[in-house]
Amino acid sequence: MDVPGIDILRRKDFTEKIINSINRLAKEINRPLKFMHVCGTHEHTISKFGLRTLLPKKIEILSGPGCPVCICPAADIDKAIEIGKRDNTILTTFGDMIRVPATNISLAELKAKGADVRIVYGPNDAIKIAKENPDKEVIFFAIGFETTAPLIGYEIQSNPPSNFSVICAHKLIPAALELLMSQSLLNIDGFISPGHVSVIIGLKPYEIFSQGYRIPNVIAGFEPNDVLLSILMLLKQVRDKRFDTLNEYSRVVKPEGNLMAQKIIADVFESVSSPWRGIGRVSEGGLAIKEKYQDFDADEKFNITIEKSQDIPPGCSCHLVMVGKLYPYECSLFRKKCTPLNPIGPCMVSMEGTCSIYYKYHKEEG
Amino acid sequence: MEKEESSKIIRLAHGAGGVLQEELIKFITKDITLKNVNNGIGVEELDDGATIPLKDYDKEIVITADGHTVFPLFFPGGDLGKLSVCGTVNDILMMGAKPLALTSIIIIEEGFNFDTLQKIVHSLNSTATEACVAIIAGDTKVMPRGTLNEIIIATTGIGIKDKKIKIVDNGLKPGDNIIITGSIGDHGTALMANREGLNISTDLESDVSILIEIFNAIKKEIDENLIHAMKDPTRGGMAGALNDWASKSNVSIVIDEEKIPIKKQVSAICDMLGLDSFNIACEGRALMAVDSNQSEIILQKIKKTKLGRDAMIIGEVQKDNPGRVLLKTIVGGTRFIDMPLGEPIPRIC
Numbered sequence: 001m002d003v004p005g006i007d008i009l010r011r012k013d014f015t016e017k018i019i020n021s022i023n024r025l026a027k028e029i030n031r032p033l034k035f036m037h038v039c040g041t042h043e044h045t046i047s048k049f050g051l052r053t054l055l056p057k058k059i060e061i062l063s064g065p066g067c068p069v070c071i072c073p074a075a076d077i078d079k080a081i082e083i084g085k086r087d088n089t090i091l092t093t094f095g096d097m098i099r100v101p102a103t104n105i106s107l108a109e110l111k112a113k114g115a116d117v118r119i120v121y122g123p124n125d126a127i128k129i130a131k132e133n134p135d136k137e138v139i140f141f142a143i144g145f146e147t148t149a150p151l152i153g154y155e156i157q158s159n160p161p162s163n164f165s166v167i168c169a170h171k172l173i174p175a176a177l178e179l180l181m182s183q184s185l186l187n188i189d190g191f192i193s194p195g196h197v198s199v200i201i202g203l204k205p206y207e208i209f210s211q212g213y214r215i216p217n218v219i220a221g222f223e224p225n226d227v228l229l230s231i232l233m234l235l236k237q238v239r240d241k242r243f244d245t246l247n248e249y250s251r252v253v254k255p256e257g258n259l260m261a262q263k264i265i266a267d268v269f270e271s272v273s274s275p276w277r278g279i280g281r282v283s284e285g286g287l288a289i290k291e292k293y294q295d296f297d298a299d300e301k302f303n304i305t306i307e308k309s310q311d312i313p314p315g316c317s318c319h320l321v322m323v324g325k326l327y328p329y330e331c332s333l334f335r336k337k338c339t340p341l342n343p344i345g346p347c348m349v350s351m352e353g354t355c356s357i358y359y360k361y362h363k364e365e366g
Numbered sequence: 367m368e369k370e371e372s373s374k375i376i377r378l379a380h381g382a383g384g385v386l387q388e389e390l391i392k393f394i395t396k397d398i399t400l401k402n403v404n405n406g407i408g409v410e411e412l413d414d415g416a417t418i419p420l421k422d423y424d425k426e427i428v429i430t431a432d433g434h435t436v437f438p439l440f441f442p443g444g445d446l447g448k449l450s451v452c453g454t455v456n457d458i459l460m461m462g463a464k465p466l467a468l469t470s471i472i473i474i475e476e477g478f479n480f481d482t483l484q485k486i487v488h489s490l491n492s493t494a495t496e497a498c499v500a501i502i503a504g505d506t507k508v509m510p511r512g513t514l515n516e517i518i519i520a521t522t523g524i525g526i527k528d529k530k531i532k533i534v535d536n537g538l539k540p541g542d543n544i545i546i547t548g549s550i551g552d553h554g555t556a557l558m559a560n561r562e563g564l565n566i567s568t569d570l571e572s573d574v575s576i577l578i579e580i581f582n583a584i585k586k587e588i589d590e591n592l593i594h595a596m597k598d599p600t601r602g603g604m605a606g607a608l609n610d611w612a613s614k615s616n617v618s619i620v621i622d623e624e625k626i627p628i629k630k631q632v633s634a635i636c637d638m639l640g641l642d643s644f645n646i647a648c649e650g651r652a653l654m655a656v657d658s659n660q661s662e663i664i665l666q667k668i669k670k671t672k673l674g675r676d677a678m679i680i681g682e683v684q685k686d687n688p689g690r691v692l693l694k695t696i697v698g699g700t701r702f703i704d705m706p707l708g709e710p711i712p713r714i715c
Contacts, residue, residue: 010696010697011697012624012696012697012698015697015698016698019698047701048695048701049695049696049697049699049701050693050694050695050697050698050699050700050701051697051699052699053699053700053701054697054698054699112375224695224696224697224699225697228697340707341385341386341707351640359704360702360704361701361702361704362701362702
């Protein structure tokens with residue numbers, strides 16, 4: 001089960017070397033720097049290995065909107081709940097999704113009330129359930145970024161049973177990055193971009209932004225030394241006043257990405273303007289199922305519209321946490337009213353959510 | 367209203383050794399009137415077991431109770447029979463007591479196979495014999511099909527110890543060293559890898575075993591009260607046990623990640639499933655907080671036993687940040703190890 005060479009990415013002597021270089025460069029640059037990642041798994045690595053405690057105080061690592069569960073709008077969950085309430089219906093989705101609070105209740109609460117809501121590992125499991133229950137409608141509530149979209153696209157292409165359909169709530173990362181870069185208020189000095197998404201889309205979609213907005217960007221892997229190396233690569237760009245998209249995760253990410261997965265996405269989905277929870281409408285920020293596959297589009301099949309929804313409950317600061325404007329411990333609900341057992345906002349639910357990660361790993365607030 | 371309705375239901379996570387389980391236990395124990403005998407350790411201490419101090423003698427009886435259910439019934443390294451003896455006997459040992467006897471209640475679902483039952487009983491017996499523990503009483507019930515999943519075994523363990531031996535959860539002192547007697551997370555990970563749907567092929571086995579050999583090896587130090595606390599990190603794993611100690615003893619515990627013995631298969635499977643290996647159950651390991659002047663000697667004695675050869679000193683008890691468990695990570699950073707919340711669920715991506 002070992003990946004060759006992976007041990008170096010967790011080796012302390014290598015970490016020390018990188019940290020020494022980071023310290024040297026930070027001294028040379030000699031001003032406060034803010035880098036942002038947009039991936040829950042990056043936050044997980046940073047927190048789990050205590051990486052912030054190793055960095056010089058001048059370097060701040062912000063957590064951006066990188067948790068697919070967190071940015072899924074309440075209206076989409078409300079829609080899933082409305083569909084799940086129908087008789088003879090089985091609603092399937094990923095594990096983290098069922099506890100996310102929506103406008104009134106969560107899918108977990110719908111399940112506790114007797115609706116048939118099932119956690120699956122992927123859309124293939126939902127197809128299996130559809131085949132086993134031909135007299136019921138089986139809906140897969142599809143969330144996630146470019147990483148999960150090809151899996152669902154593939155199932156839609158492969159003649160699924162007619163009682164199967166998809167609530168398509170997929171989002172696209174580059175569009176959200178562009179939105180963040182265009183918000184000059186954030187003053188970000190560089191982005192750490194998500195390795196998983198980049199495996200699919202490659203480097204190109206980022207290059208326009210890093211050069212257009214003059215912000216350095218590094219695609220990073222998920223081991224502790226991966227993340228630290230990407231920070232070092234960002235620092236070098238800052239010092240040399242370069243604004244490139246570089247690839248730290250080259251052992252996995254190819255410049256062109258995964259062409260087969262891209263083809264599936266292009267065949268099944270079209271990019272649309274789409275709401276992100278806590279961020280608002282993002283132009284080209286989401287995917288919708290193309291007309292030729294509308295038989296499997298739950299929107300077409302059930303025609304449910306949600307009139308009014310509430311993304312951010314009163315007092316919750318998830319919308320500010322998601323764009324790195326606030327640390328979780330700066331929210332007045334954090335650890336008090338809002339805990340992983342009783343999450344108020346979406347960021348406290350998923351293991352990829354910034355608040356949930358801070359709750360679990362951070363030794364001191366601030 | 368809707369929220370309150372569903373929060374009144376007992377969920378699977380209420381049995382997973384975390385914060386929710388504590389809530390369930392407190393819900394039940396608050397209504398119990400007589401909670402201890404002769405001021406011994408009672409139900410409220412939530413320790414591994416209870417004590418009944420015998421008036422006019424320097425001994426006390428130690429009692430523990432444990433219900434056992436496992437899926438699958440037979441897993442790599444053990445089965446339900448072995449598990450139901452180990453869990454209870456280890457709890458007696460963790461109080462510093464000599465285990466004497468067990469009672470066993472076997473509740474069986476209608477339709478269960480006699481052959482399977484025999485295998486479980488044989489295993490139960492051979493494990494108890496290994497620890498020289500007699501099975502002196504018991505009961506059986508058969509439940510209608512569908513009202514129970516296969517079989518449940520509930521055991522009560524009875525042991526005896528000197529009153530002067532005090533090995534309790536609130537016994538940690540700043541300066542103490544923390545010892546773990548072997549690799550963490552083997553049991554829970556081996557079981558998960560074997561569950562339906564995951565199809566992970568691995569040679570990993572559960573660590574389920576009786577800790578008697580280790581107990582005997584350090585009996586002298588136990589008698590001299592050089593071991594301040596002992597616990598088998600079952601549900602809730604190492605993280606649960608350490609947090610429990612830190613809060614009950616009002617100290618902090620600082621653990622060095624590099625020193626924690628963990629099998630490669632365990633880290634790999636946990637990483638793959640997005641689980642934290644620190645929260646995963648062991649069934650044949652002990653954590654100890656020991657006097658730092660004696661910790662090397664104690665460690666060497668443990669390492670000489672078959673079960674304890676991978677034992678390590680993994681951390682120390684400190685005064686600052688009372689109630690908290692801190693981790694010095696493998697790359698040198700520092701973070702917090704939290705009390706597990708409930709049933710570990712594999713994550714999505």
